[in-house]
Amino acid sequence: xxxxxxxxxxxxxxxxxAVGVGRxxxxxxxxxxxxxxxxxxxxxRGVTVDRPRDAVIGFWTDRERLDRALAEWATxxxxxxxxxxxxxxxxxxxDSGWRAEIxxxxxxxxxxxxxxxxxxxxxxxxxxxxSQGRGTEIRAELRYRSGRxxxxxxxxxxxxxxxxxxxxxxxxxxxxxxxxVIDTRRDPSGRSPAQEKATDRMxxxxxxxxxx
Amino acid sequence: xxxLCWEGVGKxxxxxxxxxxxxxxxxxxxxxxxxSVCGSDLHLINGYLPAMRxxxxxxxxxxxxxxxxxxxxxxxxxxxxxxxxxxVACGGCWYCRTEQYSLCDNSNPQPVFTEKLWGHSxxxxxxxxxAAGGYAGSHAEYIRVPFGDVGAFGVPxxxxxxxxxxxxxxxxxxxxxxxxxxxxxxxVVAVWGAGGVGQMAARSAQLLGAERxxxxxxxxxRLATAADRVGVExxxxxxxxxxxxxxxxxxxxxxxxxxxxxxxESHDVGPTYAYDRVKQSARLQTDRPTSVRQAxxxxxxxxxxxxxxxxxxxxxxxxxxxxxxxxxxxxxxxMHAQRYIPMLLDRIAAGEIDPGYLxxxxxxxxxxxxxxxxFEKKQDGCLRSVLHP
Numbered sequence: 216x217x218x219x220x221x222x223x224x225x226x227x228x229x230x231x232x233a234v235g236v237g238r239x240x241x242x243x244x245x246x247x248x249x250x251x252x253x254x255x256x257x258x259x260r261g262v263t264v265d266r267p268r269d270a271v272i273g274f275w276t277d278r279e280r281l282d283r284a285l286a287e288w289a290t291x292x293x294x295x296x297x298x299x300x301x302x303x304x305x306x307x308x309x310d311s312g313w314r315a316e317i318x319x320x321x322x323x324x325x326x327x328x329x330x331x332x333x334x335x336x337x338x339x340x341x342x343x344x345x346s347q348g349r350g351t352e353i354r355a356e357l358r359y360r361s362g363r364x365x366x367x368x369x370x371x372x373x374x375x376x377x378x379x380x381x382x383x384x385x386x387x388x389x390x391x392x393x394x395x396v397i398d399t400r401r402d403p404s405g406r407s408p409a410q411e412k413a414t415d416r417m418x419x420x421x422x423x424x425x426x427x
Numbered sequence: 428x429x430x431l432c433w434e435g436v437g438k439x440x441x442x443x444x445x446x447x448x449x450x451x452x453x454x455x456x457x458x459x460x461x462x463s464v465c466g467s468d469l470h471l472i473n474g475y476l477p478a479m480r481x482x483x484x485x486x487x488x489x490x491x492x493x494x495x496x497x498x499x500x501x502x503x504x505x506x507x508x509x510x511x512x513x514x515v516a517c518g519g520c521w522y523c524r525t526e527q528y529s530l531c532d533n534s535n536p537q538p539v540f541t542e543k544l545w546g547h548s549x550x551x552x553x554x555x556x557x558a559a560g561g562y563a564g565s566h567a568e569y570i571r572v573p574f575g576d577v578g579a580f581g582v583p584x585x586x587x588x589x590x591x592x593x594x595x596x597x598x599x600x601x602x603x604x605x606x607x608x609x610x611x612x613x614x615v616v617a618v619w620g621a622g623g624v625g626q627m628a629a630r631s632a633q634l635l636g637a638e639r640x641x642x643x644x645x646x647x648x649r650l651a652t653a654a655d656r657v658g659v660e661x662x663x664x665x666x667x668x669x670x671x672x673x674x675x676x677x678x679x680x681x682x683x684x685x686x687x688x689x690x691x692e693s694h695d696v697g698p699t700y701a702y703d704r705v706k707q708s709a710r711l712q713t714d715r716p717t718s719v720r721q722a723x724x725x726x727x728x729x730x731x732x733x734x735x736x737x738x739x740x741x742x743x744x745x746x747x748x749x750x751x752x753x754x755x756x757x758x759x760x761x762m763h764a765q766r767y768i769p770m771l772l773d774r775i776a777a778g779e780i781d782p783g784y785l786x787x788x789x790x791x792x793x794x795x796x797x798x799x800x801x802f803e804k805k806q807d808g809c810l811r812s813v814l815h816p
Contacts, residue, residue: 265521265532349521389533393517394499395451397536397551397573402563405432405442406482414480418561421537 249377255358256366258377262384264391265350268342272323274391301327334369335360336376353387355380378424429816430484430567431795436474439796444484447563447571452499455575457509461588462489462565463786464802464812465596466622467737470691471556472799475713476739478540478558486566486814487513487554488596490588493579494569502576509579510772511572512764513596515551515560518577522550529761534573535560544740549761566795568816580768583776589813590783593623594775597811598782599767600735601627601688605635606767607733607758608684612636617673617682617725618659619718621649623785623811624735625688629657630780632686641676643669643721645694648808656784665696673725681727689718690736699744706743713740723750723757734759785811792816 249258264271275281278291285291292300299317313332319325323342329335336359345352359376361369369375389396400418404411430444449456465488470476472485490510493503503509515535516528523531531550535541538548540558553572554564563570572579582591601624608616616637618625621644629640640659644650650661662672673682691714694700703715722732723746732755750757774780787810790798798812 263521265519265524385538389517393519393533393574395453397515397517397534397560398450399536399551399561399563401450402561402571403428403430403444403447403567404480404482404484404563405430405434405440405444406480410480410482414482417480418537418557421539421557421561424539 252358255360256377257356257358258380259354259356260377260380260384261352261354262388263345263350263352264388266391268323268344268351271342271351271353271391274387275325303332333374334365334376338380353384355384381424382422428568429792430563431486431792431814432481433472433479433483433485434481437472439472439485439799441793441795442482444482444567446569449495449497450571451573452497453574453576454497455493455500455503455509455572455579456495457489457491457511457570457572457579458494459489459491459565459567459570459816460508461491461592461786461789462486462567462792462814462816463592463595463597463623464488464799464814466624466690466802467555468799469803470737470739473692475691475707476556476558478556480557480561483554483556483561484564484567485554486564487552488592489565489570490582490592490595491565491570493575496575500575503579503581508582510582510591510594510768511553511565511570511579512599512768513553513555514578514761514764515553515562515573516577516765517574518765523577523765526763526766528577528763528765537561552761566792566814566816568792577765580772583772586772586775587783588815589786589789590781591772591775592813593627593782593785593811594768594771596762596764597623597785598627598631598771598780599764600624600762601629602631602767602771603760603762604628604686604688604733604735605631605637607735608632608635608637608686608731609756610636610684613638614683615639615641615677615680616684616686617641617643617722618686618688619643619693619722620688620690620736621646621653621661622688623782625686626653626657626785626810627780627782628686628688628735629653629659632684633657634774634779637684639676641673641682643718646805649805649810652784652808652810669721670725677727681725681730683727684731684733685722685726687718687722687732687734687736691715691738693717693719693736695721703743712743714738714742716742716745720744720746723755726753726755728753729755731756731758735762737761786813788812790814 249256289303301315315327315329317327326339328337338357340355343352357380386396428446432442493507514529516523516531517533520532529550535548535551541548551560553562614637616632642653642659643662645665695717706712792814801809
């Protein structure tokens with residue numbers, strides 16, 4: 216009788232623990248998954264730039280500054296007064312680049328759509344004033360299509376639209392606030408070329424994504 | 428050029444490395460004339476902040492001469508003597524504009540490590556591992572200083588390199604520690620750690636109005652130097668119960684403010700310390716918080732605990748109950764170099780602070796590893812080794 220009771224009690228505890236752990240894992244997974252809508256992944260990211268909204272818009276409309284800022288990673292071509300074509304450069308010199316069309320919908324609002332790239336994606340950016348005179352919030356919503364496996368592989372390899380968006384927001388903030396995106400990759404070191412290459416791979420990981 | 432590189436846990440060597448080049452409009456290139464070792468380097472060398480890569484150049488506290496400027500640099504010219512804050516700040520973000528330079532948003536190009544570890548990424552620091560941006564350090568013949576107009580400051584004539592070098596880090600850190608204490612005049616301040624930063628904190632506290640400063644360490648020579656140069660009272664924790672002694676010295680009140688200038692490898696005597704060492708060695712905690720615990724326990728009710736010793740991650744047995752129930756103010760942070768350096772240079776020039784005595788061991792760069800050994804083991808009365816490339 217006692218041993219039967221003990222067995223049931225143990226079974227009950229085990230079952231409760233399994234359900235609890237399972238729920239915790241599922242909850243954690245859900246919290247860390249981007250939202251899904253009609254087969255699209257949807258992520259929203261924001262960054263605060265310490266400049267008034269007009270100054271942030273001014274940055275986009277100052278062609279010379281923008282070209283200089285984008286030089287390393289993309290070219291911009293104006294199609295008409297509302298539409299632009301952006302062609303990214305692959306920093307590695309390969310052909311993993313993409314082409315996007317950007318449409319300006321109004322002051323502080325724009326949309327983009329990747330026409331030719333590894334992952335179908337589109338998004339929109341809105342600028343709003345931050346409270347306490349803290350500048351401007353750049354809020355972006357990105358929608359992209361990707362399979363579960365492809366997304367996991369992309370995250371591991373650092374090629375994933377969400378990571379790219381966070382990088383882009385951080386770069387934009389830095390360019391507007393201090394005119395450059397700081398880079399320490401070619402700083403001197405006592406490393407051999409092979410060690411330097413391994414270190415650069417680690418640097419890429421530490422540079423990619425983040426909170427934005 | 429020659430540079431002192433990290434070669435693995437506990438290993439340093441001088442190597443031939445490429446010379447740095449101007450890479451952005453605001454960069455300046457500095458020929459290093461004096462570069463000091465710092466207690467916080469020891470955490471990196473000993474692998475407690477696991478973000479070093481073999482070949483990284485160490486050093487972040489230095490002075491030198493400008494040899495080249497980027498096209499956007501306005502405040503400096505080739506030939507100027509400068510002292511450079513170890514914290515890199517862009518000058519354009521909200522934190523920089525509100526003089527919280529060590530929290531700069533844009534100066535750490537590799538923010539993911541610290542964002543995961545701390546929730547947000549603070550500023551980059553020169554020569555301070557890949558967690559702080561992966562910048563090459565100053566234990567080298569030349570160094571690239573980004574945002575030169577923000578981070579470098581002209582040195583007043585007649586101030587020697589081995590003195591002004593400490594305006595780069597030890598002095599602003601000490602000053603900020605005292606500044607945190609909110610002194611209004613007449614306070615009793617206790618300082619844990621009689622190294623360069625602790626001694627500068629003690630002097631700063633005096634200049635900001637403290638009536639008495641009590642310094643805690645275990646090395647009689649360091650305590651004697653502090654007593655002699657700064658005029659502090661001293662407690663040797665290896666011989667005396669610190670909490671008891673501080674209560675006695677303040678007639679039961681406890682110090683009005685407690686400054687912790689020790690950091691994550693602090694020492695003590697007794698079983699709790701042995702326990703902390705074991706846990707840290709097993710990486711069950713990253714930091715040993717011995718002196719922070721003492722500071723919180725010693726501080727008077729409603730007083731301030733100011734932490735400028737470097738901590739990296741997690742600690743064990745933090746007396747939050749004492750801090751909460753005594754209504755303590757806890758303030759801490761990496762120093763905002765650019766906020767304090769100009770004022771400190773004025774004070775050096777006026778003779779109010781003379782940090783030159785900290786440079787007990789000027790050495791050529793080639794003896795960098797020896798310099799760190801003297802410093803870490805506190806041999807030969809070493810307060811700071813200062814390397815001269």
